[in-house]
Amino acid sequence: MPRKSTRLTFAVLATGAGVFAMLQSLIAPALPTVQHALHTSQSTATWVMTAYLLSASVFTPILGRVGDLIGKKRTLVAVLLVVLAGCLLAALAPTIGVLIVARVVQGVGGALFPLSFGIIRDEFAPSEVSGSISNLSAVIAAGGGVGIVAAGPIVSALDYRWLFWIPVAVVALTTLIALRYVPESPNRAEGRVSWLGAALLSAWLVALLLPLSQAGQWGWGSARVIGLFALAVVLFALWLFAESRSRSPLIDLRVMRLPAVWTTNTVALLFGAGMYALWSFLPAFVQTPSSAGYGFGASVTASGLLMLPMLVAMFCSGLLSGRLEPVVGAKALLTTGAALGALALGLLALWHTAQWQVAVVAGVFGLGIGLAFASMANLIVGSVPPEQTGAATGMNANIRTIGGSIGAAVTSVLVTGGLQPSGLPYGSGYTHGFTLLAVLCLAAALAALLVPARRAGRVTGTTRAAGEPSQVARPTAVRG
Secondary structure, three states, X not given: OOOOOHHHHHHHHHHHHHHHHHHHHHOHHHHXXXXXXXXXXXXXXXXXXXXXXXXXXXXXXXXXXXXXXXXXXXXXXXHHHHXXXXXXXXXXXXXXXXXXXXXXXXXXXHHHHHHHHHHXXXXXXXXXXXXXXXXHHHHHHHHXXXXXXXXXXXXXXXXXXXXXXXXXXXHHHHHHHHHHHOOOOOOOOOOOOOHHHHHXXXXXXXXXXXXXXXXXXXXXXXXXXXXXXXXXXHHHHHHXXXXXXXXXXXXXXXXXXXXXXXXXXXXXXXXXXXXXXXXXXXXXXXXXXXXXXXXXXXXXXXXXXXXXXXXXXXXXXXXXXHHHHXXXXXXXXXXXXXXXXXXXXXXXXXXXXXXXXXXXXXXXXXXXXXHHHHHHHHHHHOOOOXXXXXXXXXXXXXXXXXXXXXXXXXXXHHHHOOEOOOOOEOHHHHHHHHHHHHXXXXXXXXXXXXXXXXXOOOOOOEEOOOOOOHHHOEEOOOEO
């Protein structure tokens, strides 16, 4: 039975998930500052981002499953404490090595996404679930934008260490409120954590994401990159075999094969490729000196402000999607969101000679992000049984991250494939990169059309068919 004080519960969940989303992007614009302050090389400084990505990809689905098994509130509080420790360590880090370790610790916070979605499903009234998931998705999406916009002013006015001191205060307060006021979810999955599945999942994710993030420095044809890709394929096959034979799998593959789940995950992969790559390369584009034949020579702060329309648009459209989903359905919103992303990136490839053009494009893309984030979460939550919510939404977030790594890696090849005598990329490299990302988002919109149609309505939970295993219970939502 849903409990009272859902507003306070939502505020806690939104704050925790929003801070983690902000930590994903907050440090990226400040990497040159970090590199100089800690007396390290550019290649070493990039591990501040890579370590966070790898850690989040490993812990998001694993701790999502742990929450399904032992209790989502208990796991949420533990994760918040770990994030708090990671932020404190980062703020005090005397060397780049300690900062990288701190980012690994912070990456555990990736589990806040699936845990938060699961708590909303368990604790909120059925009529509130879809809207609350949409609102939380809007906060998560906007959090990444806040990081990009806020990094420059914080570093300029204070110091890069305040990029972590501020989250220390926020996460500490959030943890105390969560411990006192967030109720423990009654739903529990049966079984135990499959540590073999967890180890194999972690191994193939690292083997895949590490070369994607480092190929620009190691070389795409290097033995390390090729060897790790081959290892990822082998480990992925072993993971599939182990999970299919396990009596208590970490990720129930039967749930992953549900039509609404695999199609939504496909969209997440493709749309994530476009979204994260744009977040990575658009600030670099506008910061390029105009002497290169493109760019505006913007400062970190100014480039962040150009992303402000994206931040506002993604937050507003995410909130709006909660009101539209009961009317038009999550599938229509997902398709529209991906299509808006494709439109924005197509315009950017052709239309980037003035700063106002970039700002308009950023706003259109932000509308797409808000709609897509909210509808993906609602589709997954509405298609899996309650005891699988954490693992399923964790894998969806992970697949989006994998897509982002692939998109960023391929775009980097196009952008940096040819350099001017000054060492700056040619403008055509960015044009080709934005065009590719537009194609990926268009493919995401087409994939969204494959999502099974479902009559618009709120997520109400699941019921189990006679003789059907609990891991693959059918949703009560009526399919069209």
